[in-house]
Amino acid sequence: MSDERGEREEARLTRHAGLGDLELLTARYRDHAYALHTHDSYVFGVVVAGAEKLRINRQTYLAPAGSIIVVNPEDPHDGEKGCDAGWAYRTCYPSAELMREVAEDLELGHLPMFRQGIIEAPDLASDFVQAHRLAVAGRTMEAETAMLMALRGLTRRFADRSGRNPSPDDSEAARRFRLYRDLVEADLARAFDLGSLAETAGVTRFQVIRDFKRIAGMTPGQYLRDSRIRAASALMRAGKPLAEIAFETGFADQSHLTRLFKSMRGLSPGAFREAG
Structure with missing residues (x-):
């Protein structure tokens, strides 16, 4: 600029x-x-x-x-x-x-x-x-x-010179979170709710909320929106039409995708795709 x-x-x-x-x-x-x-x-x-x-x-x-x-x-x-x-x-x-x-x-x-x-x-x-x-x-x-x-x-x-790499969290919360993550990534266009996430891990909806906060540092809704935008970004790089990307990644329409993309990436999908 x-x-x-x-x-x-x-x-x-x-x-x-x-x-x-x-x-x-x-x-x-x-x-x-x-x-x-x-x-x-x-x-x-x-x-x-x-x-x-x-x-x-x-x-x-x-x-x-x-x-x-x-x-x-x-x-x-x-x-x-x-x-x-x-x-x-x-x-x-x-x-x-x-x-x-x-x-x-x-x-x-x-x-x-x-x-x-x-x-x-x-x-x-x-x-x-x-x-x-x-x-x-x-x-x-x-x-x-x-x-x-x-x-x-x-x-x-x-940089941290201790030789520590972040190690996988083997807690029960982490195990459950992997189930939530796999469910979300398997079908980003699905209309998720807390009940479906709770059912896959056999816990209450309150436990789902606590697990996301502990492991991801986000609410379930924030995590879902972030996952959809990350998937949409990859499809944009591949040159797929925005309307198709919005449909495949669970957004209501192209304008919904555009608004949320800008809120997370700081620029429009068009500007993102035009980057040389």
Whole structure:
């Protein structure tokens, strides 16, 4: 975007082929608010103007200009303006495969995870913003080098070096949650209710609510909407018509899909599909 400190809301998504089609978002929001959602990728971003208020897992943060935002894969998060003027930021969404390459170069021996949702490191923030600018501009090798080094710097300094990867939760709640998840993913277009989820695990509707909160950090409804949007995103990348995607993923119609997609991804399905 030409003016990250301007007043008008803007969002532009680009993809960088040399980094595994890494998605890069350049955005300026004043009134937009992200609904709670997840990604199967990491999220790294730098606030370049204003401030963002966001929740990551169960913790709430305020990220002023200069802050680095870090979200691990599958961590539920949202976002809204943290000051009257809103916020502008540059973010990217590295895959686990890309971050594993970074970890291997650092000899971590495990996929990096980050305990801190907000990082204050002006030098790394500057490096990231510069790498992001190069990647968006399409300067292939220079951008590839700069972004890899920016991600390496963040990982080297702030990733959890204990050697712990998140281990599967073998609790009864986790076992039941896997049943709920499999039921939802088997037919996203189905009209689910708490009773159907409760029946598949042999528990009460109240227990279903508690299980989703404990394992996913979301209500059952939030989880279902997030699952549908993630599936819809994959179908958009494959070039399927939006009306068909809406039908297959359980939305009332194309406009319903469009509204919810923007609330979770920060841009319209059209802008998402046009990303080069």
